Amino acid sequence: MGSPGAAGPVRRGRAALAAAVLLALAAAGCGIPRDPERTLDRVQGGTLRAGITASEPWTTLEGGRPGGVEVELVERFAGELGARVEWVDGSEADLMAALEVRELDLVVGGLTADTPWQAKAAITRSYATTRVVVAVPASQPPPGDIAGMRVAVEAGSDAAGILEDKTDAVPVRVADVTKVKDSPVVVDEWLLDNLGLRDTGVHLRKDKHVMAAPLGENAFLVRLERFLIAHQAEVPALLDAAAGR
């Protein structure tokens, strides 16, 4: 078990030294955390290299032009840093690979908090939460139960599968749910008002929306999160703008 207390005074000295170092750091703490690879310094007044993959309404690439809620947010963030955004489009896998080696500074594309890219990228706090809900026309009374009800749902969406497996409703797969009239339908919660629908209280999924930054570039990550926290209240308006288009 070793000899107890043999190096007592030395140990205490070292502990005191460590405490002093910590204290000094705390005093000088304003610049903490810093980036190991200086991403924030480089982006400020320079170029923000942002990766984008289309995922409506968060990101769109109509005619090759980036648009959507997250594009708007990233442009504003770059504006705060006095930076110009250089957009790179590609598949999520390509963009994350580029982010991992810091060839990109940011990736957007409807990413959610349960993204499988956690090991390759620093995932931000979520800045918006959305739900996919079963809705009925606002003119109809809310149903007590959706069992046996025929519900329109976008073909090829995971909501269709969830509706099939986890509820007793009968899914009717359609190409575009926004065109469905006078019928129960599965839509994003933020579309309810625009489409004149009422939430039945049955929620098929909940998504926490996030962005991805390079691993370990903590000053940049913290700056981005501060921006997102300050601007998350604007997200519903941006979503409405995207829906109204």
Added chain:
Amino acid sequence: MSLHHELPPDKHEQLVKAVRLEWLSIVYLVTAVTLLYFTLGSSQAMKAAWVEDILGLTPPIAFLVASRVRNRKPNDRFPYGYHRATAIAYLCASVALLALGGFILYDSVSKLARFEHPPIDLVKPFGDRPVWLGWLMLGALAYSTVPQVILGRRKQPLAAELNDKVLYADAEMNRADWMTGVAAMLGIVGIGLGLWWADAVAASIISVDIVRDGAKNLRVAVDDLMDKEPTVVDDSRADPLPLWIKNELMLMDWVADAEVRLREEGHVFVGEAFVVPVDDTDLIGRMERANQRLRGLDWRLHELVIAAVREIDRPEPAREP
């Protein structure tokens, strides 16, 4: 042959104190483990410190269980009593310590080798003001370190008084915890300063320490289960009690030759004394008186069986010291 008094009255107060300290340790460690859990983030060093604190719960639990179980009297199914239960628990805990330490070491070194940069972001624990998680980590580490060192210092003298190796090992682990705390803090501060490798290096250092603790405890547990000769509480040398008993026997005029072997059962010793009597006169009476006298030598001598033999078959000296 034996009375069931395991602790002399004057030691009883120390036992009560030790039990209270160990309960305090458990309550405190649970709070520290919870606090660390909520501030883990993606820091390896935090993970290592967290695991060390979780495993730090085993010695106090082992001690408290032992202090109850050892009062249970032997019965016909367990004629030697329940002392060994603690040794088995201790063996399991040290294997866990070794395995988990090894895992974190591997994890940290491979993260270093892959140049993985740990991300630490903002949290909002107090309403609307976001705080960098690193600051909270430092706070949590301070809370999980300073009280442990103090607890360790208070436990150590009690462990010596009570001749309790579990308590001693616990005190040593607590006392050494400042190293874990400072290493983890330096790792977090390193991340803050943009030194991505600091965290994994700190975690490696901590896990080496966990592995060392595990190996040390494993050796003690195995020695204990194999009935190694009794050692003093810090395990630094053989306990002189067997030799002392032998000398006492040799000094008795009816004893021609004697040999004593003892083993540790928890904090007490049990064993046999073999004596070659000079003649058969009043052998039972002589042995009874000898036993009474020897049992009065030291409170830790819990049970001694004296056997009269014609000749003593002495064990060979061990090859390694």
